[in-house]
Amino acid sequence: MDPRVREHAEIVVEHSTNVEAGDNVQIVAPPEAEDLVVALYEKLGERGANPAVSLGSDRALRAFKRASDPADFELPSHRMASIEETDVFVSVKAAANTNEGSDVEPETNAAYRRAVKPIGETVMSEKRWCGTQFPAAGNAQDAEMSTEAYEEFVYRAVNKDWEAQREHQERMVEVLDPASEVRIVSGEGTDLTMRVDGMVTENDHGENNLPGGEVFTAPVPDSVEGEVHFDKPVMAQGREVTDVSLSFEGGEVVEHSAEKNEDVLRAALDTDAGARRLGELGIGMNRDIDEFTYNMLFDEKMGDTIHLALGMAYEETVGEDRERNDSALHMDMIVDMSRESRIEVDGEVVQRNGTFRFEDGFEE
Known part of the structure; x- marks a missing residue:
């Protein structure tokens, strides 16, 4: 594994969230960020924490929003229950296609934001949390960089003093x-x-x-x-x-x-x-x-x-x-x-x- 990925995971666990033994740690990450998830699991194992990972899928979320009536959106209680049992929340961004949700109506997105708002509020006000980026090819395209150049850009910004x-x-x-x-x-x-x-x-x-x-x-x-x-x-x-x-x-x-x-x-x-x-x-x-x-x-x-x-x-x-x-x-x-x-x-x-x-x- 690229040593920069392990350094990234170390910063998340030790500096950003200060994970302790026995902490319940929830990671939400897309498939493109699997290397970082693996590195995070290694660091969490060393610390004696209890990790769980959930798939973050822009394609799935797009499909759900387009199939739904915005009037039916409500707070997903099972997601809230999971957050309430979480000590540390880590969200990892990485995309194969950063425009995946571009054909969802703006009003639908606004209605969805209103429905899930309590989840974000609970994470930010009551939990130790960190949002970070894995250098995926889709994000490199947005930046008009090669994948290698984008990796260097991300790790220069992340892995620092x-x-x-x-x-x-x-x-x-x-x-x-x-x-x-x-x-x-x-x-x-x-x-x-x-x-x-x-x-x-x-x-x-x-x-x-x-x-x-x-x-x-x-x-x-x-x-x-x-x-x-x-x-x-x-x-x-x-x-x-x-x-x-x-x-x-x-x-x-x-x-x-x-x-x-x-x-x-x-x-x-x-x-x-x-x-x-x-x-x-x-x-x-x-x-x-x-x-x-x-x-x-x-x-x-x-x-x-x-x-x-x-x-x-x-x-x-x-x-x-x-x-x-x-x-x-x-x-x-x-x-x-x-x-x-x-x-x-x-x-x-x-x-x-x-x-x-x-x-x-x-x-x-």
Whole structure:
């Protein structure tokens, strides 16, 4: 077996989820990721844990959604029961065809998200969990890389010194956590302000998400004002949505457009009441992710970017006295901050053209 796969499994088990003897560990992975599942089972055996694996199949899920009446979707109680008995949950992404669900109606996907929402909420709030990526050929195709080049890209981003990454990102946490207001300016299409006072800034260094590499918080829901243009595409429901522009007033999206697949964007915004508000501001800081690959697990961590998520705010980012934006949607979209861009925190420029004020080369 490729030694990089075993190193990947070791990071998941020891760093990301800290598996202990006797833990019930549930792994959801597609067939393309079997090597990583095998390596995970080896590490879990060494730790005295109790693993179980479930097949993740985009083809099967597509077939189910297309055959179903969305009005019939309900919470699958047997899946919830399994989650309740789980101590550690590991989700592995890998695809033979990343567009497998592209012919499922957006409204059907929205209805399904609403039905299974409690499962995700339980995992994220009550369990130790990690979502990660195995470098499958389908994902390499999306990234326009050979399989070998994509493997090198993935392992460079994943198999790294996460303590050093944490220390680097902590400097941005120290700037953002006590802040009151953030302004994002990029090119002619983005000038957005939001309050973050009372919210909590998190340092993602490869625990819940592997790879990690971002600092993130939640905006005060009704505080977002202005316009944003997302100049990187987003893959949603198996379809590419490009050149998304949103206008906010009083925290809500009041105008929206997309160059391609605007119906997917519209359906996402109509998921529920919280889908028209922002649930996350994230700042990408993993400089080993230096190419856009149509995979949000990596793309949102890319250096010289920020991302904003429509919908659900993570509980850990919401202060005790603050409202949490609740939604079945969490849709990340990316702004390139490498040129004609700046991040202001309480009126002070803390990043210009991708360079932070605590880095060499920062221009006042």
